[in-house]
Amino acid sequence: EVQLLESGGGLVQPGGSLRLSCAASGFTFSNYAMSWVRLAPGKGLEWVSAISGTGGSTYYADSVKGRFTISRDNSRNTLYLQMNSLRAEDTALYYCAKGGADHTPFDYWGQGTLVSVSS
């Protein structure tokens, strides 16, 4: 059974940093691209970033480019999102999702971790 478990969310001041993690199990992690998708209060889903299975290719939404960094540790079956220079508009529930590269949809999702950016 595929499982994705996010962690690392919390309350942070504007300009601050957080690192999200997503522990994966139930599939061969290194064979699949992974993504982060967020849901802001009162808004719709927004794709944030994706990374190829090897980690050699990364992709970002314009809204986070230059501030967020996606990475993965295939030996630990873990996906990361380093978030710097956080803004109020980054407040959202952040989901880890399997897929998002090489023309693949998001076929499995975690339950999300909440990031709140406020002073």
Place this chain on the structure above:
Amino acid sequence: AIRMTQSPSSFSASTGDRVTITCRASQGISSYLAWYQQKPGKAPNLLIYAASTLQSGVPSRFSGSASGTDFTLTISYLQSEDFATYYCQQYYIYPLTFGGGTKVEIK
């Protein structure tokens, strides 16, 4: 970026109704279109991919179709568990983009 325009943004329906949600892409995306269902407090769930392929385990009352840059999700016989928000998403090109969502409420 490719803009995905979903309609309607919300509507009310009754169990047993046949409902249709539409998504229009601002440019061609071939068949790289997915539909997701999201219930409050839950993660999104993949229903349809490649515009018309039903994800494993999804009831057959859900179906998808495509005509050019117009895509449709149909629920043939609405059940109580189908009241939720539905999103389309293109995975043809980066940035990956979602439609604004369609909330299906109980009439």
